[in-house]
Amino acid sequence: MIRRVTSPYAQDGFRVGFDWGPVGAEVVAGNIVAVVDVLSFTTAVTVAADLGIEVYPYRWRDETAVAYAKQYDAHLAVGRSEAGPGEVSLSPVTIRQAEGIQRLVLPSPNGSTICQQLSDSGATVLAVSLRNRLAAAEWVNAHLSAHPNLNVVAIAAGERWKDGSLRPAVEDLWGAGGFLAALDVDGFSPEAKAAAAAYKDADLPTHLYDCAGGRELTQYGFPEDVAIAAELDSSQSVPVLRDGRMTAST
Template sequence: MTISFGWGPVEARALAPAAACVVVVDVLSFTTSVGVAVEGGAAVHPYRWRDATAAAFAREKDAVLAVGRREATEAHPWSLSPAALRTAPVPDRLVLPSPNGSTISAEAASGGATVVAASLRNPTAVARWLADRGYGSADRPLAVIASGERWPDGSLRPALEDLLGAGAVLSALARTGTGGAPSPEASAAATLWAATEDPVAALHGCDSGRELYEYGFPQDVAVAAEIDSSTTVPVLVDGAFQEAAP
């Protein structure tokens, strides 16, 4: 199989060594936030931990640190909210802490794979970029990783929004006709996407979407649900996600 699909940091660690490219999907909200920020012109440094070390890392990179959604202020509007990032002034560099998306990005990059951030906003653009570069072939195997969420004990909680996002990329890649051989898991994810009649409703109604409504951030779900609205392909280069080279 030349195109694989997996869940979370542990499976990313298992699949990344054999992959030439890893696509990270964390729809609510890491990769959607990455896409919004990169669209605006920022370089986004992923960081694994949301703790005091994140501030030190941001200072080291001369970057703005994105804080938790509820920690944002008028003076510091940069947060993990993609809706907030869309309206905030665009910094040159932004540090985006995430225990899931950032960790997966780091795991993949440590093995030398090209790392791409995908969401429901850019699956077609990502698929075309992958196909144009031969990813998903025998010479350049591809892994697509759905980040998922965490249960209170820290274990993986599979998340529908990330399965849909991964499926959207895999379905779009199949439509390019590049002839890659998907694993059964990858094929199943693509099939689920194709069979979902109303993905926007699914995103708003899934567990993670309802949680964001309860927390007072429905606009983040709305931004994440802008399906195929973006042609930006964020690629991790020298430790920061940037717009892919033409």
């Protein structure tokens, strides 16, 4: 008999898992994967979903992104600092103010990259933020109840230091933990339990403004983006990645 040896990092044997970044998304597999990038990709996606805008995740805003947007007849978001009046960027404020946009290519080196990475994995990929963590958990609860063999993983996207290494971003820990804390299922890995506990211990929205990510956006002149990210449980949209685009599930 051949014994299958699995990675000790895979959180095998648990129905609910949690990890960080693109590498964590590759190692800790789930039938359902909730990608969490609170400041700001998944918050931006929920704002778009509330307005009926389809979002196409993409890693970089370069010439390949221009061609990708043309392929789907979609609007390509500009860089946050480059957005002028009427232009759309990763800033949720600009998406909320957008007019006449039905499809949006939204580049991001963190949450968007992970979503695109998982697009061919066979997993059902959700965009989760503090705005829709409860709605997403209710959606997942229904699927887990109907399909007892399914498992779910929350991936906190995190940010990047200047050397390219992962900077764990506490706002993503809270977003993932808030989603996990609302799941009605047994079998949490220790990592998932720790994330849920972090959410329960957070003083939101105050801590969101005071954490490094919130201070960074405020310092750069985008305090309204933090305010939108802090709209706890305000959205009923559950954006699901299908055929390369994220649309609100029905």
